[in-house]
Amino acid sequence: MRADARQNRDRILEVAQRLFAERGLDVPMAAIARRAGVGIATLYRRFPTREALVTEAFAEQIGHCLSVLDDALADPDPWHGFCTAIETVCAMLSGDRGLSAAFIGAYPHAVDVTGAQERALREFAAVIERAKRAGELRADFAIEDVAMVIMANNGITSDSPETALAASRRLVAYLINSFRAGHADPSRPLPPPAPLQLRDAFDQAGT
Amino acid sequence: MRADARQNRDRILEVAQRLFAERGLDVPMAAIARRAGVGIATLYRRFPTREALVTEAFAEQIGHCLSVLDDALADPDPWHGFCTAIETVCAMLSGDRGLSAAFIGAYPHAVDVTGAQERALREFAAVIERAKRAGELRADFAIEDVAMVIMANNGITSDSPETALAASRRLVAYLINSFRAGHADPSRPLPPPAPLQLRDAFDQAGT
DNA sequence: GCGTAAGTGGAGCATGCCATCCACATAGCC
DNA sequence: GGCTATGTGGATGGCATGCTCCACTTACGC
Numbered sequence: 001m002r003a004d005a006r007q008n009r010d011r012i013l014e015v016a017q018r019l020f021a022e023r024g025l026d027v028p029m030a031a032i033a034r035r036a037g038v039g040i041a042t043l044y045r046r047f048p049t050r051e052a053l054v055t056e057a058f059a060e061q062i063g064h065c066l067s068v069l070d071d072a073l074a075d076p077d078p079w080h081g082f083c084t085a086i087e088t089v090c091a092m093l094s095g096d097r098g099l100s101a102a103f104i105g106a107y108p109h110a111v112d113v114t115g116a117q118e119r120a121l122r123e124f125a126a127v128i129e130r131a132k133r134a135g136e137l138r139a140d141f142a143i144e145d146v147a148m149v150i151m152a153n154n155g156i157t158s159d160s161p162e163t164a165l166a167a168s169r170r171l172v173a174y175l176i177n178s179f180r181a182g183h184a185d186p187s188r189p190l191p192p193p194a195p196l197q198l199r200d201a202f203d204q205a206g207t
Numbered sequence: 208m209r210a211d212a213r214q215n216r217d218r219i220l221e222v223a224q225r226l227f228a229e230r231g232l233d234v235p236m237a238a239i240a241r242r243a244g245v246g247i248a249t250l251y252r253r254f255p256t257r258e259a260l261v262t263e264a265f266a267e268q269i270g271h272c273l274s275v276l277d278d279a280l281a282d283p284d285p286w287h288g289f290c291t292a293i294e295t296v297c298a299m300l301s302g303d304r305g306l307s308a309a310f311i312g313a314y315p316h317a318v319d320v321t322g323a324q325e326r327a328l329r330e331f332a333a334v335i336e337r338a339k340r341a342g343e344l345r346a347d348f349a350i351e352d353v354a355m356v357i358m359a360n361n362g363i364t365s366d367s368p369e370t371a372l373a374a375s376r377r378l379v380a381y382l383i384n385s386f387r388a389g390h391a392d393p394s395r396p397l398p399p400p401a402p403l404q405l406r407d408a409f410d411q412a413g414t
Numbered sequence: 415g416c417g418t419a420a421g422t423g424g425a426g427c428a429t430g431c432c433a434t435c436c437a438c439a440t441a442g443c444c
Numbered sequence: 445g446g447c448t449a450t451g452t453g454g455a456t457g458g459c460a461t462g463c464t465c466c467a468c469t470t471a472c473g474c
Contacts, residue, residue: 002441005451028431039453044433083395145381148363148374155362156355158403166401167355173397174352174385183390188290190380194373196365209471212421235461246423251463415474422469429462439452444445 009046012036016057020098025054025107055110058102062116065089065103069123079136082127083176086146087169090153094168095161100154104198117198121146138181142193149175151196216253219243223264227305232261262317265309269323272296272310276330286343289334290383293353294376297360301375302368307361311405324405328353345388349400356382358403 001009015036019027029050033043047053068088075081093100102113124146131137149172156171158164177183184190208216222243226234236257240250254260275295282288300307309320331353338344356379363378365371384390391397 152359178381
């Protein structure tokens with residue numbers, strides 16, 4: 001690969017990441033090319049489909065999400081690990097429409113993203129199990145609730161990223177408060193979890 | 208207005224409501240016209256802009272939302288009124304992407320919808336005040352939290368309306384559980400409420 | 415019946431996007 | 445310095461959608 005080509009490639013990824021974050025995953029390909037200072041053809045050469053571009057643009061951040069889960073599993077306090085896992089992931093997703101969309105699975109065929117999502121859910125299951133065993137997480141908390149939290153968090157948007165983040169944090173705080181064992185209101189039993197498919201929310205986050 | 212014209216108008220509204228609910232607010236105008244068995248021109252004559260069509264199509268359901276709030280205020284039990292208000296509104300919005308989008312304010316210039324939204328928030332404020340005074344709703348619950356709940360609820364979507372409704376119900380149950388006074392976990396204080404503008408979420412629900 | 419105003423349908427233009435193709439430029443090896 | 449594979453940019457065709465215009469049709473008052 002020629003040096004100038006590599007430079008262009010890097011700049012495309014950088015710009016794509018920023019534009020995806022600001023405007024969502026369906027920002028015009030031409031806009032990305034223009035902001036990156038390259039022609040459309042160059043963009044399409046490197047990334048034959050939008051999906052390919054998305055996958056590569058967010059590979060790093062999705063990896064970071066996974067490492068957050070690893071940290072949570074390594075946390076000596078299971079409940080603290082559970083809370084920071086949810087809080088950190090939601091905060092990451094809050095400011096970045098593109099990352100949310102990618103993670104939720106707007107492009108089910110982007111294998112990397114899908115694989116990461118599945119791995120993330122598997123790791124989350126371990127975090128949950130540990131927090132339950134410690135008696136700090138309510139017993140009827142389900143793995144589907146993680147998808148629920150992510151989707152709900154994804155619904156919180158605002159013109160200003162700061163506002164969105166603040167609201168997201170408050171939502172997550174309310175939810176975590178309910179997840180803690182012993183705080184349930186027995187007069188209002190919880191409906192059963194629904195088998196949410198994260199990727200059902202594709203159009204929500206896709207814009 | 209001629210009888211046949213009135214009939215066409217009614218059918219357009221009916222079809223628009225259904226298509227908006229299923230596919231979101233940006234379903235092609237041509238699709239609505241076709242399904243209603245009229246030409247494009249007829250549609251545009253009656254409803255010069257998409258906004259006008261949206262406003263009229265959801266006028267009835269938005270009115271129903273408002274009556275739910277009236278009922279909540281009239282409920283002898285303030286806490287029960289508060290809970291059913293949130294639960295009912297979220298359930299209504301859950302199955303209907305178009306209604307959600309209209310209510311959240313995808314079209315800020317549609318005066319009817321905007322006015323209804325403001326009135327709804329004002330009535331909600333009264334419901335909240337009453338539940339707080341009864342000592343059943345936590346004191347730091349803010350009116351902005353209603354917008355937060357609606358936006359979060361809006362993030363819950365699924366291919367199947369039943370799944371979406373089930374997940375929405377579970378989310379709302381978790382949240383209400385946290386809203387109840389006396390159930391707070393003092394070790395995890397709540398972040399301050401963010402001044403959420405419902406219409407910031409336009410693109411979320413617009414699809 | 416019939417004349418007319420109200421109503422109608424679809425062709426047609428404009429726009430914005432995706433994705434391809436091809437003539438030209440240039441990095442890097444010799 | 446020159447050659448060539450590699451890389452580049454923009455023109456281009458195709459498609460979906462928004463919205464308008466105009467020639468034709470039909471309900472309804474007389």
